[in-house]
Amino acid sequence: MTIQDFGINTSEVYPVTDSRQVLSPTQNGAAEPVFFAIQGEHHDGHRFITELYKKNVRQFVVETAALTPDLRHELAQLPDARIHEVGSSLKTLQELAAEHRSRFTIPVVGITGSNGKTIVKEWLAQVLSPDFRIQKSPKSYNSQLGVPLSVWPLNENHTLGIFEAGISKPAEMQALQSIINPTVGIFTNVGPAHDEGFRSQKQKVAEKLRLFRKAETLIYRKSYSEIDEEIHLLLKAVNPTIRLISWSTDQAAAVPVSYALKPIGTQISVQWEGRNYRVEVPFSDSASLENATHVLLATLVLGVTDANLLRERFARLRPVSMRLELKEGIHRNLLIDDTYNNDLAGLSIALDFLNQQDASRQKVLVLSDLLETGMKPDELYPAIARMVAEKGVSQLVGVGPEMGGYQSVFTVPTRFYATTNALLQSGYLNELTDSVILVKGARRFSFESVVSRFVQKSHRTVLEINLDALTHNLNFYRNKVGSQTKIMVMVKAFAYGSGSAEVASLLQYHRVDYLAVAYADEGAGLRQNGITLPILVMNPAPESFRQLLDYNLEPEIFSFRILEEWRQFLKEEHPQQGAEKPVVKYPPIHIKLDTGMHRLGFLPGEITALGEVLTANPDLRVASVFSHLAGSDEAEHTAFSQEQYRQLIAGATRLEQILGYRPLRHLLNSAGIVRLPDFKLDMVRLGIGLYGVEVSKLEPQQVQAVGTLKTIISQIKDLKAGETVGYSRRGVLTRDARIATLAVGYADGYDRRLGNGVGQVWVNGVLCPTVGSVCMDMTMIDVSETQAQEGDEVILFGQPISIADLAERIGTIPYEILTGVSERVKRVFYRE
């Protein structure tokens, strides 16, 4: 069957291959989905045709071999479905994508090689995005399936395509070549990854080179002699006119390249068409330099040759996201689980992350031999040793036959084990306490078993905290207030449910000015976790005064009573301290003024008297004078907020006159920063906005969701109409339904008011309503509209179920949803 026989116009439809995919038109504006039923190892798309039909999919590509009499019967029940019967759905998808590609004459970059494909693609797109409208592979979509899905959205608006191609078996590249049909090729490098499928390195290189059969230009590093040889032997034979851009730092090549180490990063110089180009990149490991050189040459080939422009853009290159997870482990350890990549760039990112954790803990790196860097051990391990020393690692635990031979290059204490098993059996891991442990190993070392020594794998509810989103939100508010205004971050109530110590560590790393907690023991907890920032305690009480003093926590003073109690306490502690000559320095205090909230604080009429008490006790130093807005989130209260502001200024001014010095003034919370920026004063107090909810609703798109509450399906059952689900038989089924039981309940913080269909959860791309009442530890949902299996992940809130929406459904505020997540729910922190 040929393409024409289909009547499928690739510009008008978009392909769907994963039945769980959310159905929505793609970037090319095509409105109609076509489902390609693909038979995989663990999955057969043909099983989901009727379900997709119910979701309004009408075109299906199916395989003759899969059409059992039952399936044929099933398909016959779908009145207006168009069924395209083919030999192989995947092959058809590929042929259609290749046909689609052939309609465009724009430059297309095709990237293959063992390592660095995704990074080169992402960087190239970063550098070229001002000049081109680019279609590129999402993430590392580089397979037989990923490539056609990446190319399909190409349309007339695009001026450049960038696609990566990865293969694991001989004869796979031919199909990818015809789909990508690159005009410019990049062969990143060749290493031992995916060796299994090939007889030899030579065969692998030869197969990969097929991608460039019709390319006009090919960029590659001459030092990979197998690549260089095969190009001249094979590629030149089929593509004699190809322009070869070989580069090298140490041998004769078309493009001489040199690297010079700079204080931050490296300068790359290339000799290109008689001119010398120099750019600086913020990296110095050899993998990143190789990738950046490929990107630079591709940029020049594509005609972007303005030296100043290039310098600017290369200086801005950033590491490509790779997810790093931070978990709490046994023996008060924190664990960073980095099993996502295995190169030097990845190690450098992970070490930065390790370094920014709790300063008081020892930092342990458990590292296997690095197998995919393309570096010789003689260069590699000294490079690692340098990084390890720079990034504050206190102890290196090396695993593998290779690293042990380089013991002498490391300057930090080391231990080496030949195998993962030897490490596990040594008992050393059990000795680690109060440490942050980064575990990073090549797949073949199965470091999962090391990780599971420290954390029990969670088979139930977790709250995932996206630290990148937190950083993004902090930066958003920082930019709003500018560099002249300090930021105090509220980390009360377990950092709004997100986990105080970890969030505080990140904030300390990003150098916020102050933290604030509700109670002294929250502050003490932060100090025990290495937080040295000033900390305000909003509800001090006499029984906690000792903690304030011991941990240098700064009390909010809101009444004459608490002021007198604090003064008395200090006097009893240090009877010899006289007003003239202070013996000890007490933590400073913060004066709270009540300007209309009527919660805590001195009223305007009390300020003169307050000033007199303070003047009589000069060792009670006032760090700030502040107040809290009652209605900063709603426009209707703006006049009231203005009046509160006026009163704060009046009160603070009066107090300063009496004191003779000027403490900080502050008023705004998150909503106030956005709605009333004129009142930012010396400092703002950032709370819920940092945690991903923009409560003024003026700029909701500017903050990113931080927390995602997830659980799993414990059991699924098919029930008949008329049966009931849960306590008091509240969930009455009006039709036959598949009901799944979730491992989450109101004791975890999934609000009971979300029961009986009020709440919806996200299962494999579909919103599913709750059924019956939420129980203490369990919740039932209707999964009839999705494909769900026991053990599947379920999202309760976060992306894509907004906390604001959830709060609205049950008549509460986002604050309650966030802080309601019980402490028994494990927090997992991650960076993309």
Ligand SMILES: *Cc1c(COP(=O)(O)O)cnc(C)c1O
């Ligand atoms: C909690 C709190 C804040 C932060 O409020 P958000 O609305 O979460 O930004 C600011 N100031 C005081 C006194 C608070 O108690």
